[in-house]
Amino acid sequence: MKIQVPLGELSKKMNAISSVVPARTTMPILSMVLITADDSSISFSATDLDISVTSRVSGNIETQGCIAVPAKKIAEIVKSLSGDEVEMEAEGEKLTIRCGKSRFSVNGRSAEDFPKMPRQESSTEFDIQSPLLVKMIQKTIYAVSTDLTRPALCGVLWEVDRNGLTMVSTDGHRLARVEAKVELKNVEKTEVIVPPKALSTFRSYSEKDEMIKVGLGDNSVSIEMNEVSIYSRLLEGPFPSYQKVIPSGNEKALVVPRDDLSAATKRVSILSDALTHQVIFSLDHDKLTLHVTTQDLGEAREELEATYADEPMDIGYNAAYIQDILRTIDGDEISFRLDRPDNAGVVTPADEKGDIRQLCIVMPLRIN
C-alpha cells in the first residue's frame, strides 16, 4: 500500500476517529486504526465492537493494500506534522509516514487481525437531512439515563413511520421528546433504541448539510454520510411506554422568557444543595419567584415577570434538569403546563414553529 493524502484532511479525520478507539481494552487490536486503500478510496476504520466507524479520505492511491496501526500514535504523529501532503507506505507490518523532511516508521499489525467491519442488514431505510438529525439528537441526548440496570433507558428511542421521526429519551426523572414531520418514503414503522455514543459520534462528524441514509436493522443502526459510515449496535428494549406518563390534564399555564429564566436559575442555584440542586418555583399572578434555601449555606431569591393566571403554588425542581431543558429548547418564551406540586410538569416552546415539535417532562423535587 502506498498513498498520498492532504495533511489537513487527514489530521481532522484521524482526530475524529480517535474518539471511537476505546481508551482501555483487553484486545490490543481495538486500539488500532485500520487503513485501507482499494481501487476507489482510502479509508480509516476503528471499532470498539459496539460501534464501528469508517471515514473516507480523498487522496492519491499508488498501490492498494491495508494495515492496522496504533490509532493514538498515528493521530499524534499526524497532528505534529507540518506540510501539505503526507505519504503512507505499508510494508509487511510496518507503516512508513513521510511528510516534508520527517519520516516515521511505525510497527503495526496485519489487517487480517483487525475485526471485520460488520455489514448492516437493514429492514428499513430512510433519507434525512443531517442538520435535522443533529438538532433532534441535541434535544434528546441530555436526558439519557446512566443507570445500567435499565439498559433501555440508556439510549434514545427512535420511532419512524412514513410521517416522520420521533426521538424520546428519559432517565426516569425527566423526559425529552422531539418529533419531526417529514415524509419518509417507503419506510416501515419501526422502533429502535440507539446508544448515545453512536449519536455523539455522528454529531462529531456531521459538519455539512447533506442528505444522509439511515438504515435500521433488528439489532443495529447504520448512518451513511458522504465520507463517513457509522455502524452501531442497538440497545435492547422495551422502552417504557412513555405516552402514558405525558400528562394531558395539566391546565395551569406558566409562560416565561427563556433567557431570563435560564440566567435566574443559574444565579440562585449557586446556593443550592450540592446533591439535590433543589430550586423552588413560586408561582403567583403573573410572577415567578425562584428561591433556594440550603442549610449551612444560605438562601437566594429572584423574581421574574411571567404570564400566570392560576392559583399560587410552590414546586421544587432540580435546577440542573431545568437548565438542561432551557439549553436545548427553541423559542424566546417557554411554556410550563402544570398540575399539582407533586405531578409531572410539561415544558414546551411557547410558540411552536419550524420543522420539529419539542416537549419535555420534568418531575418535581418534592418539598415536604
Added chain:
Amino acid sequence: MGRIRKLTPETTGKIAAGEVVERPFSVVKELVENSLDASAKRIVLEIEGGGKRSIRIDDDGTGIAAEDMARAVENYSTSKITVIEDIYRVRSLGFRGEALASINAVSRMTIRSMEEGTDVGREMHWVAGEIRNDGPLVRTNGTEIIVEDLFFNLPARKKFLSSDASETRRITSAIQGFALAWPHTAFVMRSNGREILSFPACTLEERVEMVLGASVLPHLKPFAKTDGRIEVSGYASMPSMTKGNRSSQFIFVNGRAVKDRLIGHAVRQAYQSIIPGDRFPIVVLMLDIPPGMLDVNVHPAKAEVRFENERDIHRLVSSAVREALEDKTISFREKVESVYKTIFPGDEATGGNAEDHHSGAEMAGEPGRSDWLFQESPHPLFENDSGEVRGQVSTGLYWQLHDSYIMIQIRGGMVIIDQHAAHERILYDSARRNAGGEKPAVQSLLFPATLELSSDEFDSFEKITDTLPTLGFEAEPFGMRSIIVRGIPAGVRNWDDGKLLRSILSDLGGGLPATDSILKSFACHSAVRAGEPLTLEEMESLTDQLFATEFPFTCPHGRPTMLRVEMRELEKRFHRTSKPEG
C-alpha cells in the same frame, strides 16, 4: 446425727471479710473511702510488696474519737448511718460498717488516730481481730491505718493474689480513679518507698491532665448537663483519641468509682457512628444523683449501683457526651484546627516551619469548605483578573486512584480519602438530620417502580414504613408483597431501579430495626461505590461536603474515611531524611 452446723463467728467473719476484702486493692479502696468521708485534704498511701506485705494510709481528716476506736472495728459499726433508711440518704462513700472489721479479721492492723479538737488520740493494734496493744497517742488530727500481712490467716485466699507488680497496678489505678473524682484532695502514693503518684490539690482540669497526661488533655472535651435533679459532668475524648479497652473510662456516681453497664452503654451510644466498635473513648464522668434515687447497697464492695430511673440517666449521660462531641459553640475553624492537630499529630496547624506564611490565624474557616487543607499550593496554575487563585489551585490537587480513592495534596503531604466511606458519612449525617425533623427532598419518579419483595423484605418494609419518608422514599404496599415506589431521595446515585431499597430491606432482617441501623444501611447502599469514576467537580464537592460533617474522619461504622501520608514519611522511605538538600 444432723450434719448441718452453725458456723463459728470466726468463720463467718472470714467469709464476710472475703466479700469486702478480696485483695490489697479492696483494702486500699475501703481505707481511702473512709479518709474521704472524714474530709481528708491530703491522703498518703504507702504499700510494700504490692500491698500484700503492708498497706499504710495516713490522712488529715477528722480522725476517730478515742472512745470510738474499739467499736470502729466491730462488725456493722459505723458513724455514717443509724437506721436502714439512712442508706438512701447517705452521701458518704462508706456506710455498711463492715470494712474495718473485715480487714481486721484477716490481717495485723494498727490504727493511730486523733480526733479534730482533742489533745490526745489513741493507738490500737490487732492481730486477726484480737486486740494486742492499746494506748494513748499524740499526733496532728487525722488517722493512720497500717494493714500488714493481709490474709496471713487465710492462706487459700493469699494463694490467689497476683504478683506484686500486678497488685500494685490495681492499686495505682484505683488511686488515679479517686484522684479524678476528688481533685481538691491531695494524693500521694509510694510503693516500696518510692513515690509513684503525687497529685497536689487542684482543679478538675488540672487533675485530669495530671492523671491522664498532658498529651491527652487537648483531645478531651468537657461536658456538663443536668435535668434539674441529676447532674452529669466530666470530660470525653474526641474521636481522635481512643483506646483498645475500657481502662480509660472513669465513672463516678456521687464520688464513688463504679463499673456500671448502664452508663457505659450510654457513653457507647454517644460515640455511636463516630468511632469503630472495637475502640473505646477516654471518659471521666461524674454523676451526681440525689441519694434517694440510687441504691449503692447492691454489693459489699459497692462497685455496682442501681438507679431508680435508668432511662432518664441513660438519656442524660448520652446526650451530655454527644453534645460535647458536637459542640457547636466552637467555630468551624477551631474545630478543624483542633481535629487537624489531633488526627494528624505532629503537624501543628500553624505550620511546621518558621517560614510558613500561613499562620493558623489566616486559615480559611468557612463551613463546608475544605480550602484550609490546600492553602499552600506550590504552583498556582492560573490567576484570574482579581489575582484569586483558589478555584484553580485545587483543580490540580485531586486525583482519583483506581476509581476508589481520592488523593489530595495538602500541606506537608497528602490525604487519601476513601470515596465510599466519605460519601457514607455525608449521607448518614444528612439522613440523621432529616430523621430529626428536617424534611428531605424527594425526587418523584416518572415511571413509578413496582418492586416484588421476598416475605422477609416485605416484613422489613412494613416495620420501617414510618422511617422511609424521612430518608426521602415514597413507597406504599401494592398488592401481595409488592410495593410501589413513587419518589426516591433526591440526588441519590444508586437507585438502580429499586435495588437500593431492596438492599436496605434485606439488610434489616427480622426484628424491629433501630432507626440508626436503617440510616447506616441507607448510607452504605446509596453511597458512591469503590470503582466508580468521579469527575473533578464530584471529588471536590465530596471533599467539601465531608469536611462540613460533624465527624469527617470516620464513616458511620467507625472506620476511617481518610489517611494522611506525610512528606516526612516519604522522605524517610526514600532515605532523604538526613540532609534537607538530599
